[in-house]
Amino acid sequence: xxxxxxxxxxxxxxxxxxxxxxxxxxxxxxxxxxxxxxxxxxxxxxxxxxxxxxxxxxxxxxxxxxxxxxxxxxxxxxxxxxxxxxxxxxxxxxxxxxxxxxxxxxxxxxxxxxxxxxxxxxxxxxxxxxxxxxxxxxxxxxxxxxxxxxxxxxxxxxxxxxxxxxxxxxxxxxxxxxxxxxxxxxxxxxxxxxxxxxxxxxxxxxxxxxxxxxxxxx
Amino acid sequence: xxxxxxxxxxxxxxxxxxxxxxxxxxxxxxxxxxxxxxxxxxxxxxxxxxxxxxxxxxxxxxxxxxxxxxxxxxxxxxxxxxxxxxxxxxxxxxxxxxxxxxxxxxxxxxxxxxxxxxxxxxxxxxxxxxxxxxxxxxxxxxxxxxxxxxxxxxxxxxxxxxxxxxxxxxxxxxxxxxxxxxxxxxxxxxxxxxxxxxxxxxxxxxxxxxxxxxxxxx
Numbered sequence: 001x002x003x004x005x006x007x008x009x010x011x012x013x014x015x016x017x018x019x020x021x022x023x024x025x026x027x028x029x030x031x032x033x034x035x036x037x038x039x040x041x042x043x044x045x046x047x048x049x050x051x052x053x054x055x056x057x058x059x060x061x062x063x064x065x066x067x068x069x070x071x072x073x074x075x076x077x078x079x080x081x082x083x084x085x086x087x088x089x090x091x092x093x094x095x096x097x098x099x100x101x102x103x104x105x106x107x108x109x110x111x112x113x114x115x116x117x118x119x120x121x122x123x124x125x126x127x128x129x130x131x132x133x134x135x136x137x138x139x140x141x142x143x144x145x146x147x148x149x150x151x152x153x154x155x156x157x158x159x160x161x162x163x164x165x166x167x168x169x170x171x172x173x174x175x176x177x178x179x180x181x182x183x184x185x186x187x188x189x190x191x192x193x194x195x196x197x198x199x200x201x202x203x204x205x206x207x208x209x210x211x212x213x214x215x216x217x218x
Numbered sequence: 219x220x221x222x223x224x225x226x227x228x229x230x231x232x233x234x235x236x237x238x239x240x241x242x243x244x245x246x247x248x249x250x251x252x253x254x255x256x257x258x259x260x261x262x263x264x265x266x267x268x269x270x271x272x273x274x275x276x277x278x279x280x281x282x283x284x285x286x287x288x289x290x291x292x293x294x295x296x297x298x299x300x301x302x303x304x305x306x307x308x309x310x311x312x313x314x315x316x317x318x319x320x321x322x323x324x325x326x327x328x329x330x331x332x333x334x335x336x337x338x339x340x341x342x343x344x345x346x347x348x349x350x351x352x353x354x355x356x357x358x359x360x361x362x363x364x365x366x367x368x369x370x371x372x373x374x375x376x377x378x379x380x381x382x383x384x385x386x387x388x389x390x391x392x393x394x395x396x397x398x399x400x401x402x403x404x405x406x407x408x409x410x411x412x413x414x415x416x417x418x419x420x421x422x423x424x425x426x427x428x429x430x431x432x433x434x435x436x
Contacts, residue, residue: 095367
């Protein structure tokens, strides 16, 4: 993600800002964890949260620390950032080393979802977006659980994505150097499901878990 | 990462704060991308940056946007968060769904590294921590590149990690339900290296790239 000063940049730039929602939403729909930034008494705080997109908003779920509660109650703005790392870009100089990635940064105000019905819908959406098919397999939420559930709703208004793809962006003068250069792809993989040792009944792993994949295209 | 109210928690809690530096550094040494939070005119901003640990500090590298520059010049505090996602925790209820993860949150003040010698050392450390063995293969940095390089130094003083491991943490009353429950492991994988189409000379992928792995233990 290094910024390259214009005077040094001779070849193509592969790092682009993306503004169209369809492309941004594809990035959001592939990720699982976001980083939420807020300000607590002047101190910036960044915490990881699970998220899922529902139309033009994100549902955020996680340990809502008391200081984040305070920020939300005050209607203060937060920042939500999602980063997907796609590759290590190995150039011919240290300076031109980089990474291929897709990241989304969104600014706005988040609200706690209130009321059992809205909470139930949000929790079910979260579970089924994070693990499609899961909702149908598990038991229903209880009122006590819904009361204890804290999910935030974050409208996607101010939003931008940045994407870098492709081979290294070396300087022309370096292109003849006999140095291996290229990209080492990075992906998130899902392994063999590990059953809870306390499992009872049929231990067959459901298909939607065995074949689990993330993809912004689906 | 859901916070579970005490009155609902019956079984073991597997989410723990970690304070010893050795464990925290192992997490840091496995990650590649951190999320840096800062405050710009009251607005929290979170951006992804590459990082590497050098002893008790982090070297941060990335597009240092003008507003972050301003924050750093003012000596304002930032927050650096690293999250490694290890698994999707599939419980018998939506409420107890969670993720296995390791995250580090650090607070402090970052400084720009100044002077060609210090910058050269920082850039070389970054490259060789991100891709061990790479430094020896590439050409030397030029003075012009070092002048244009912006690397931050962030002392690891105020730091804490949080870790969740293990199977779902369902309620006792749910343990007899005939629902598949367990963990779907998540890992970061490195694929087949993709050579730069403009490669000249020997196209053999160096061993340190072909066998690239991340591990906080190494």
